Amino acid sequence: MSKSEPALVLYYHPFASYCQKVLAALYESGTPFHPHRVDLGDEAARNAFYAIWPIGKFPVLRDASRGVTIPESTTIIEYLDLHHPGAARLLPADAEDAWRVRRRSSATGSGRPEARTRQVWIPPAKHWRPPMASLAGDLR
Numbered sequence: 001m002s003k004s005e006p007a008l009v010l011y012y013h014p015f016a017s018y019c020q021k022v023l024a025a026l027y028e029s030g031t032p033f034h035p036h037r038v039d040l041g042d043e044a045a046r047n048a049f050y051a052i053w054p055i056g057k058f059p060v061l062r063d064a065s066r067g068v069t070i071p072e073s074t075t076i077i078e079y080l081d082l083h084h085p086g087a088a089r090l091l092p093a094d095a096e097d098a099w100r101v102r103r104r105s106s107a108t109g110s111g112r113p114e115a116r117t118r119q120v121w122i123p124p125a126k127h128w129r130p131p132m133a134s135l136a137g138d139l140r
């Protein structure tokens, strides 16, 4: 890795909503990264990706500066907030509030994750509201 090369590489596909969720977090926080587009239709590219992450789902983040590979969109966002904090914090500092964000992220784990990144992970700190009216009750 050269000095000018970003330490973070995001293995992704632009049409994959879980990848868009992480991209939104990266762009929102202004964190430098190298986007590595994975073409699962290309055998060589697919095998190269499976060598990095045998489960074969993206997004996957590789942090060469710390020698770690991180799968799972939610885990990646937490990792970024912890180890590469940028302009926007992605989790509330308060542990209880952070747990509420995790609970909401898990509870809304299927469908349109890219749209929820702003709503769930980048709330205006303390006074954020549930992203969907149907969640207003139990998840407050």
Ligand SMILES: N[C@@H](CCC(=O)N[C@@H](CS)C(=O)NCC(=O)O)C(=O)O
Binding pocket: 016, 017, 018, 019, 040, 056, 057, 058, 059, 071, 072, 073, 074
């Ligand atoms: N729970 C995972 C879900 C990741 C996921 O399902 N990624 C899809 C694209 S959005 C994928 O890799 N599909 C390709 C495949 O399953 O071969 C996350 O949050 O990152």
